Amino acid sequence: MSLSGVTDIDRTDACIRPLLCRGMDGRPDWPYLWFHRTEAKMTKPPLTLLLAAPRGFCAGVDRAIKIVEMAIDKWGAPVYVRHEIVHNKFVVDSLRDRGAVFVEHLDEVPADRPVIFSAHGVPKAVPAEAARRQMVFVDATCPLVSKVHIEAERHHADGLQMVMIGHDGHPETIGTMGQLPPGEVVLVETVADVAGLQVRDPSKLAFITQTTLSVDDTADIVAALQARFPAIVGPHKEDICYATTNRQAAVKEIAPRIDALLVIGAPNSSNSKRLVEVGRAAGCGYAQLVQRATEIDWRALEGSRSVGITAGASAPEVLITEVLDAFLDRFDAVVELVETARETVEFKVPRVLRVPT
Numbered sequence: 001m002s003l004s005g006v007t008d009i010d011r012t013d014a015c016i017r018p019l020l021c022r023g024m025d026g027r028p029d030w031p032y033l034w035f036h037r038t039e040a041k042m043t044k045p046p047l048t049l050l051l052a053a054p055r056g057f058c059a060g061v062d063r064a065i066k067i068v069e070m071a072i073d074k075w076g077a078p079v080y081v082r083h084e085i086v087h088n089k090f091v092v093d094s095l096r097d098r099g100a101v102f103v104e105h106l107d108e109v110p111a112d113r114p115v116i117f118s119a120h121g122v123p124k125a126v127p128a129e130a131a132r133r134q135m136v137f138v139d140a141t142c143p144l145v146s147k148v149h150i151e152a153e154r155h156h157a158d159g160l161q162m163v164m165i166g167h168d169g170h171p172e173t174i175g176t177m178g179q180l181p182p183g184e185v186v187l188v189e190t191v192a193d194v195a196g197l198q199v200r201d202p203s204k205l206a207f208i209t210q211t212t213l214s215v216d217d218t219a220d221i222v223a224a225l226q227a228r229f230p231a232i233v234g235p236h237k238e239d240i241c242y243a244t245t246n247r248q249a250a251v252k253e254i255a256p257r258i259d260a261l262l263v264i265g266a267p268n269s270s271n272s273k274r275l276v277e278v279g280r281a282a283g284c285g286y287a288q289l290v291q292r293a294t295e296i297d298w299r300a301l302e303g304s305r306s307v308g309i310t311a312g313a314s315a316p317e318v319l320i321t322e323v324l325d326a327f328l329d330r331f332d333a334v335v336e337l338v339e340t341a342r343e344t345v346e347f348k349v350p351r352v353l354r355v356p357t
């Protein structure tokens, strides 16, 4: 897609501004010259935009948003959502406009209104409490997060203690650790954490991971765990999901060809932050997270000939279009799609939303 356009200097000749800027004697005065110099400088600089693919929404996010929309259609507003359904302000605000109410704790939800649990997953105690209060609830936990929950339970049933590789305080980590009784899952965030790890029995261990981690950093942590605990059991392939893996691979592909990388995503979106880190680790000197076009630091991009654009799994395509439009306003830009994988994954919404009331 070539998006090069007419330069501003082309338009200057037909512009009435030079007439307005002539002095009383009809000769150009200084504003006239200033306009011409300014508009000459406004000729758009050339730029190549490398648009990563895959980028943006994954199947788990798509499903979670559909769940909220269908719940509002089915039960009417308000429908409560425990925690941001996905980590993106634009998405959350749009759903709020349709009648979703976002809360952090279940006890903020009236017992007679439906509640949805976010895509990140929740500790077991949360649906148990909703059931105790006889609430209508729908679990929007991504099936790939649920798969990790099931893995943890299976290892626990086999008598293994779990080491979770993840980020302390992230809702997915809290949800996964909350599948088992306290002390049954210990958390490591870095290779350094592995050295100080205290476990019950080094011969009875398994590891699980958050789904949105850096593939490379996680491989280092897994290697450190295996070196220290040779008997540790793990998944055949780590638990990092297909969407996280694919988006990171696309960034690695474009990184050698770009002067700067913009990742569209929220500051609390784990997979978006990892994309920034992956870009930097792959040699991109300037890699920045932006929520919207208004956050782009244009000064930092001065002199760039080639900029990479990608988006975290919770960022909608409309925000990517907004960022591309902002570039096209300022640059004579050519957009090149760099596709490293095709995604066909889809998840069904829960049955309760598919059947008529």
Ligand code: SF4
Pocket (backbone or CB within 6 Å): 058, 059, 060, 061, 119, 142, 143, 144, 145, 211, 212, 241, 242, 243, 244, 271, 313
């Ligand atoms: Fe599911 Fe991966 Fe998307 Fe998270 S990033 S919602 S685990 S598909």
